[in-house]
Amino acid sequence: MGYSDKYVGLLKTIQFERYKNIYGILSAAISSGTTKTAASIEAYSGVELPRNSKIQLCVPYRYKSITLTLSSALETGDTLINFDSVTFNDDFPAGSSFARLNDSIENKYKRFFVEHIHMFEQGSTHGNDLLINSFEPGGGKYNHNSGTSLATGQNYNNNWGTKFSIMNVPSFKCKLERIIVRCGSNGTTNEDWKISLWEKPVNNNSTSASAITLIDDFDITCQNNQSYVHHFEEYINYDLTEGAAIIPSFAKTGTIKRNSTRHYADITLIFSYNDA
Numbered sequence: 001m002g003y004s005d006k007y008v009g010l011l012k013t014i015q016f017e018r019y020k021n022i023y024g025i026l027s028a029a030i031s032s033g034t035t036k037t038a039a040s041i042e043a044y045s046g047v048e049l050p051r052n053s054k055i056q057l058c059v060p061y062r063y064k065s066i067t068l069t070l071s072s073a074l075e076t077g078d079t080l081i082n083f084d085s086v087t088f089n090d091d092f093p094a095g096s097s098f099a100r101l102n103d104s105i106e107n108k109y110k111r112f113f114v115e116h117i118h119m120f121e122q123g124s125t126h127g128n129d130l131l132i133n134s135f136e137p138g139g140g141k142y143n144h145n146s147g148t149s150l151a152t153g154q155n156y157n158n159n160w161g162t163k164f165s166i167m168n169v170p171s172f173k174c175k176l177e178r179i180i181v182r183c184g185s186n187g188t189t190n191e192d193w194k195i196s197l198w199e200k201p202v203n204n205n206s207t208s209a210s211a212i213t214l215i216d217d218f219d220i221t222c223q224n225n226q227s228y229v230h231h232f233e234e235y236i237n238y239d240l241t242e243g244a245a246i247i248p249s250f251a252k253t254g255t256i257k258r259n260s261t262r263h264y265a266d267i268t269l270i271f272s273y274n275d276a
Helices: 003-018 101-109
Strands: 021-023 033-038 054-059 065-069 078-086 099-101 108-122 130-131 142-145 175-185 194-201 213-220 228-241 247-252 264-274
Touching: 065 078, 065 247, 108 142, 108 247, 142 247, 175 194, 175 213, 194 264, 213 228
Parallel strands: none
Antiparallel strands: 021 099, 033 078, 054 065, 054 099, 108 264, 130 142, 130 247, 175 228, 175 264, 194 213, 194 247
């Protein structure tokens, strides 16, 4: 090891320690060439680091490091750091430090907001996507027949952005980070269904149609038990188009489609943006 690497590494370690940028200490060595998705650490005692945060694993007093992306949040008390799969390019002995990257300071400008969707459906016997009742949007009733099974790339009337949208994407750069779904029905076996979220650009002061894009969807297998609650939680990190509308839809996908069956869903959308 040259003197340059030695002293740069020493200064780097001192800087991390002085500014308390150490997130964890590696408790078991990792050999060069090893592919891993997690590493053991001494119990973490800092603030929560969200999924997709980037950190460095550094060998103490040396200029050797590797950048990792968290695949799940790091919380107080955790003794394991989970990250996206990576092949280590050097040996990292026990005692190596998980440290903050310089660009993580930008997270102090990160802000969040939440949108809630309530869905209720009853009365249809077809498999087309249903949209919110635009005459009573506050009721959360999804009983407007779109006339088709929606798909990415299909063009629809520009007024869908006013009739069936639950949110207009703000003008500042915005991400949909997480989708949380709880839903259920009093349906029987084979009365399966689907919830979808679509993004649709809106042409302001215009009549021009635009194409929809699927953001995410959730297939629900009916459990023949109205007390059963289905749960989905997706970390999506989806870059939204400025000014677009977000449009949910509901569709019956099972071989049985009864008009008497009731379907319910509560959906939470968590968005982020930088306020700097």
